[in-house]
Amino acid sequence: MxxxxxxxxxxxxQLGKTEVVxxxxxxLTIDKGExxxxxxxxxxxxTTLLNIIGCLDRASAGSYKLDGEExxxxxxxxxxxxxxxxxxxxxxxxxxxPVLDVVENVEFPCVIRGENRKVxxxxxxxxxxxxxxxxxxxxxxxxxxxxxxQRVAIARALVxxxxxxxxxxxxxxxDSTTAxxxxxxxxxxNREHGVTFLFSTHDPRVMEHARRVVRIHDGVMADGTEAAKxxxxxxxxxxxx
Amino acid sequence: xxxxxxxxxxxxxxxxxxxxxxxxxIGFAVLMTLLLGSFIVGLGNEMIDDVVKGKVGSLQVHxxxxxxxxxxxxxxxxxxxxxxxxxxxxAVPGVTGVSPRLVFSxxxxxxxxxxxxxATGFDATAEYKVLPRANQFLVGKAVSGExxxxxxxxxxxxxxxxxxxxxxxxxQAAAKSGQQNALDFELRGTQNNGxxxxxxxxxxxxxxxxxxxxxxxxxxTELAVSTADREGIEDVAARIRTALGPDYEVQTWxxxxxxxxxxxxxxxLILGAICSIFLVIAIIGVINTMLMAVLERTREIGTMMxxxxxxxxxxxxxxxxxxxxxxxxxxxxxxxxxxxxLTIASKGGVPAxxxxxxxxxxxxxxxxxxxxxxxxxxxxxxxxxxxxxxxWRAARLNPVDALRSL
Numbered sequence: 090m091x092x093x094x095x096x097x098x099x100x101x102x103q104l105g106k107t108e109v110v111x112x113x114x115x116x117l118t119i120d121k122g123e124x125x126x127x128x129x130x131x132x133x134x135x136t137t138l139l140n141i142i143g144c145l146d147r148a149s150a151g152s153y154k155l156d157g158e159e160x161x162x163x164x165x166x167x168x169x170x171x172x173x174x175x176x177x178x179x180x181x182x183x184x185x186x187p188v189l190d191v192v193e194n195v196e197f198p199c200v201i202r203g204e205n206r207k208v209x210x211x212x213x214x215x216x217x218x219x220x221x222x223x224x225x226x227x228x229x230x231x232x233x234x235x236x237x238x239q240r241v242a243i244a245r246a247l248v249x250x251x252x253x254x255x256x257x258x259x260x261x262x263x264d265s266t267t268a269x270x271x272x273x274x275x276x277x278x279n280r281e282h283g284v285t286f287l288f289s290t291h292d293p294r295v296m297e298h299a300r301r302v303v304r305i306h307d308g309v310m311a312d313g314t315e316a317a318k319x320x321x322x323x324x325x326x327x328x329x330x
Numbered sequence: 331x332x333x334x335x336x337x338x339x340x341x342x343x344x345x346x347x348x349x350x351x352x353x354x355x356i357g358f359a360v361l362m363t364l365l366l367g368s369f370i371v372g373l374g375n376e377m378i379d380d381v382v383k384g385k386v387g388s389l390q391v392h393x394x395x396x397x398x399x400x401x402x403x404x405x406x407x408x409x410x411x412x413x414x415x416x417x418x419x420x421a422v423p424g425v426t427g428v429s430p431r432l433v434f435s436x437x438x439x440x441x442x443x444x445x446x447x448x449a450t451g452f453d454a455t456a457e458y459k460v461l462p463r464a465n466q467f468l469v470g471k472a473v474s475g476e477x478x479x480x481x482x483x484x485x486x487x488x489x490x491x492x493x494x495x496x497x498x499x500x501x502q503a504a505a506k507s508g509q510q511n512a513l514d515f516e517l518r519g520t521q522n523n524g525x526x527x528x529x530x531x532x533x534x535x536x537x538x539x540x541x542x543x544x545x546x547x548x549x550x551t552e553l554a555v556s557t558a559d560r561e562g563i564e565d566v567a568a569r570i571r572t573a574l575g576p577d578y579e580v581q582t583w584x585x586x587x588x589x590x591x592x593x594x595x596x597x598x599l600i601l602g603a604i605c606s607i608f609l610v611i612a613i614i615g616v617i618n619t620m621l622m623a624v625l626e627r628t629r630e631i632g633t634m635m636x637x638x639x640x641x642x643x644x645x646x647x648x649x650x651x652x653x654x655x656x657x658x659x660x661x662x663x664x665x666x667x668x669x670x671x672l673t674i675a676s677k678g679g680v681p682a683x684x685x686x687x688x689x690x691x692x693x694x695x696x697x698x699x700x701x702x703x704x705x706x707x708x709x710x711x712x713x714x715x716x717x718x719x720x721x722w723r724a725a726r727l728n729p730v731d732a733l734r735s736l
Contacts, residue, residue, distance in 0.1 A: 143636070146728075165641060169640050172636060173637060178636050178637065186337075198638055201637070201638060201640075249638075
C-alpha cells in the first residue's frame with residue numbers, strides 16, 4: 090500500500106535573477122514498510138526531494154500525497170503537524186538540542202504536542218532500551234559519542250510512532266563500525282516496527298541493505314521506478330544470501 | 331516546570347557570559363533608576379520639608395489682596411490674633427497647628443550702622459509647633475517667651491551689624507498709623523540656612539514685641555498653618571477657603587514658594603530622562619543578545635521546526651528567554667537597589683547642598699515607591715518587548731534554510 094505518492098513534482102528556486110530548477114517533474118511511490126535509498130550526485134536534487142517528502146519544503150508544482158492525503162499545499166502549521174505526527178527525521182549532524190539530556194531530546198517532539206508525560210516516559214524508556222541508550226538517559230549530547238548521538242536521533246524519530254522516517258546521510262559522520270551498528274539498528278526497527286525508512290546516502294553499506302534504490306540525476310529520476318526497484322530487489326536478495 | 335519554560339531558562343544559561351552581561355545591563359538600569367530616584371525623592375523631600383516645616387508652613391492665610399502687595403509687608407491688611415479667623419482655621423479638619431504672625435519691614439541698627447530688614451513676629455510656642463524645623467540652622471538661642479525683646483538675625487545681617495549673642499541694637503519701623511517707632515532688641519542667635527537673601531535680611535522677634543513696635547496690639551497679618559500630611563494640603567486649603575469666605579486668601583506652600591516645587595518637578599523630569607536612557611541601553615543589550623541567540627541557534631530552530639514545533643511556540647520560547655533575562659535582571663537590580671537605599675538611609679543619609687543653598691542638608695534616600703512599579707514594569711516589559719523582533723525572526727525562518735545553517 091502506497092505511503093508516499095509523488096506526481097510531477099517540480100521545485101525551482103529564485104537565485105537573484107536566475108531561476109534554478111532543482112526537480113523537473115518527479116514521480117515516485119513508496120510503499121509502507123519499505124527501506125528505500127535515494128541516491129545521486131551532489132546537486133542532483135535528492136535533498137530537495139527529501140525536504141519535500143518530509144514536508145520541510147513545498148513543491149512548486151505537482152501532487153504529493155502522504156498516506157492517501159494531499160498535503161502539498163498545506164500551510165506552515167499544518168505541515169508542522171504532519172511532521173510531528175507522521176514523519177521522523179534523522180540528520181547527518183544528529184541535530185540534538187544541546188541543553189536537553191537524552192530523555193528530554195527523545196521526548197521533545199511529543200512534549201511539544203502536549204502528550205501525557207507518564208505514557209510518553211514509558212514509551213521513551215522502551216525505545217531508549219531498544220536503541221541501547223539506557224545507560225545514558227540523563228547524559229547531555231556533548232557527553233555522548235557520535236554513534237550514541239545518532240541513536241538518540243533515531244529514538245527521537247521513532248518516539249512519535251511515525252509512518253515514515255527520513256534519514257539524510259545518517260552514517261556520514263560516523264566511523265565504519267558505528268555506521269554498521271546504526272544501519273543494523275535501523276534495519277531491525279524497520280523489520281520489527283514496520284516503519285518506512287527513506288534514506289539519502291552515498292554509503293554503499295546502506296545501499297547493500299536497501300530493498301530499493303531510487304536514483305536521481307539533474308532533478309529527474311535517472312531510471313524508471315520499476316527498474317530501480319528490480320535493481321534494489323536484486324541487491325537485497327544478494328545481501329540476504 | 332512547564333517544558334518550554336524549562337528549555338527557555340536553560341537556553342538563557344547556556345552562554346553564561348552573555349546572559350550575565352545582559353542581566354547586568356537590565357539590573358544596572360533598574361539599580362540606577364531606583365538609586366537615583368531614591369536620592370532625587372530624598373532631596374525633594376528635604377527641600378519641601380525645609381519650606382513646609384522650616385519656613386512657611388503647609389499653607390498661609392492672609393487678608394484678601396495681601397499677596398498682591400506682599401513685597402511691601404502691608405500692615406493695614408491685618409486681623410485679630412485671637413479672633414474668629416484663628417478659631418475657624420483651627421477647627422478645620424486636617425489642621426494640626428496655627429501660628430499667628432506679624433510681618434513687617436524696618437531698619438535694624440547697632441548704634442552706628444543700620445540696614446533694611448524684613449521681620450516676622452511670632453509666638454514661639456505656636457510657631458515651633460507649626461514649623462518644627464524652624465531652628466535647624468540656628469546658632470545660639472531661639473526666639474522664645476523668656477526674653478521679651480530677644481531676636482534672631484540672619485547670619486550675614488548679624489555679621490554686617492557686628493552683632494553677637496547677648497549684644498543688642500534697635501529696630502525701627504513705621505507703625506500702622508504711619509508713625510516711626512523704635513525698640514531695643516537683644517540678639518539671641520543667628521540663622522544661616524544658606525539662602526543669601528534670608529541670611530542678609532531676615533529677623534525673627536517675639537509677636538508681642540512686634541505688636542508693641544508697630545502699635546498693633548492683638549493684631550497679626552498672617553497665619554502659618556501646618557497640616558496632618560503633605561498630600562492633603564490642597565484639600566485642607568479648600569476647606570479653610572470655604573470656612574473663611576471671600577475676605578481671606580489661602581495659599582499653599584507651592585504657591586508661596588513656586589520655585590521649590592518647580593525645582594522638585596524638574597529634578598524628577600531629569601530623573602525620568604536619565605532612567606529612560608539606562609533602560610534604552612539595557613533594551614539594546616537584550617535585542618543584541620537575543621539576535622545573537624537566534625543566529626547561533628538557527629539550526630536548532632530548524633530542528634525544532636522539523637520535529638513539528640509551530641511558529642507560535644518558537645516565538646513563545648524566545649519571548650520566555652527574554653522574560654527570564656528580564657526576571658533575573660529586574661529582580662537582581664531591585665534587590666540590590668533596595669539594599670543600598672536602606673543601608674544608606676539607616677546610616678543617616680549623605681550630606682549635600684540643596685540647589686540655591688550653601689547649607690549642608692542630610693539627604694536620606696527614600697525608597698521611591700512611586701517609581702517602583704513603573705521601573706519594574708518598564709524594565710520587565712521593555713526587555714520582553716526587546717525579545718519580540720528576534721523571536722519573530724526566529725519563527726519566520728524557513729526550516730530548510732535553518733537546518734542548512736552551520
